[in-house]
Amino acid sequence: MTFFLIGAALLTLITLALLLWPLRRGSASGEVSRREINAAIYRDELAELDRDLALGELSQADYDVAKTELQRRLLEDSQAEAGVAGRGIPASRATAVALAIILPLGAALLYFLLGNPGAIEASANAGAHQQRFTQAEIERLVSDFAAKLENEPENYKGWAMLGRSYKALGRFPEAARAYERSGPLLESSADLLVDYADTLAATQGFDAKTMSVLERALKIDPQQPQGLWLRGTAAFEAKQYEKAVTDWQALLAQLEPGSEDAKAVEANIAEARQLGGLAPAPRKSPKLGADKTAPAAAPTIKGRVEIASQLTGKVPANGVLMVVARPTDGSRMPVAVLRAPLGKSPLEFTLDDSLAMSPDRKPSQFAELLIEARVSASGQALPQPGDLFGPVVKVKQGDKDVRLIIDQVR
Known part of the structure; x- marks a missing residue:
């Protein structure tokens, strides 16, 4: 905890120094007003809240509470600015005081509201326990999110996010059901359909339903990489080696030559060609003339x-x-x-x-x-x-x- 607090304090001081440096000469006609600076800070904090909400790191309820708090502070600071200006305090000084107080307190408040201070206290030798705790926390957050979505059946983005969360946790049946509730968003997104097909394949293999979803995805985007890989894999398992090679060749064209992914796909293509007898015909050897002899047998x-x-x-x-x-x-x-x-x-x-x-x-x-x-x-x-x-x-x-x-x- 001590090292964390020292680091946080240093970062706060550096941030304050960078923000207050332009104000050291006092008020000037072209100086940015205190209200504009505070508004910029609140915009950044609000953008961070939006990002956490989109990533599923913050629930809608916590998001609403934090957003309301930000709006309340912005209103209070705006009202205080008028009072400070009436007493003749220079704008630059008022801005400096506001930043020096609000930034550290605001950061600390947000961290203790939205962060996990207790995680810092975990000892270094409790890594395995901490990992299990984190997994349990993730499971709990996903379960809470799922319960919340039951009251929001038309929150299609939320259902899609829940499907990806379940898939990342290896809970494929729940992931499939969540994807199915993403409604029109599912039918308009090739990436989402491929994720859904991948989830179905993990639970029931490449059956008719899985292949139907996969074909719908590739109809929207014929070059969707994971979709090409999955359809090629399905064809390979069905011993339809020519179809597998066709899809994998289309995928290979999108990969960086010489990369690990490209080498893996090349190996699968070569294997499919060999199993399906699809290897290119050998090059024609030049006819041997009267003065030429047959080449020696290749070593083994x-x-x-x-x-x-x-x-x-x-x-x-x-x-x-x-x-x-x-x-x-x-x-x-x-x-x-x-x-x-x-x-x-x-x-x-x-x-x-x-x-x-x-x-x-x-x-x-x-x-x-x-x-x-x-x-x-x-x-x-x-x-x-x-x-x-x-x-x-x-x-x-x-x-x-x-x-x-x-x-x-x-």
Whole structure:
């Protein structure tokens, strides 16, 4: 608490110094009046209240009380100004006195009314308890907000805000019901419809209702990023790989090249192309003339994958064993992925250009590669929680005795 009060006092003094500096020479004809300065301060405080209300950090009742208090103080200061002017006190001096008194007291009053002074007293070693308390407070505030909205059925923005709050808390059924009560606001906003569809997908998957909401969103905004991602994911799960690639390609065009998001989408596109047999046709090789010989066979990497004995009981029944090869330049985009059904351990494997994710980036084009083995319950190239995996191994082209051991759970 001591450090907080010292910091708050310093900030208040700095603010006062900046505000009072122009008044040090006394009154002048071009000087800003006390009323104008106070009005500016009240506008800032009112803007802050509006922001807190919009973010859901302040209830409507508390907002009304604080706004009324601000208006009352503004009226009192305006009336006091006339009395001060009548006694001949210079305007600059009156303004300085008002700022020196009102600003610290007003800030302190607002903090103790709207803030949480007790949170400062929490000890440093009670971080976990404080976090649980904060979560409980959030749950309580959301519940209070929901109860208030029951008396305001046409507060569509409020219902939309409540839906997002429930979704952030992982309370998806309540979030879906709140979104449904946002009325015409829901039907006119692609972003809100996508949030609603995402919530439905979390509770009931990509069923007919979810897809209907998603299509309505993309009809309003065909380039809505999350909508493209969700529809592509739904198509991928339905093994409609061409549709998935189409949506994900449209999403990829909106992402920054080389970003983590772009690399993740590129990996999913490559996986969908491979599973759907949609990879571009190989480039045509030039005909060999009489004086030319066929190129030498591309090098391969061979080895075996073993699953540690302590993970035997954790292997998913329908899991897929994957050997993933990436370049050593830091890129997360695989150059080759080998998928195989789980069988007896160890599994012998061979990595060659036939497993390339793209004809333009073949394993044989890299002198060294980073390879890892993973057991995926979902069968996706991107790692998922619950996957079994092992350490990454650096190999060279032509290595024949590579050993990969799966001994960890993600």
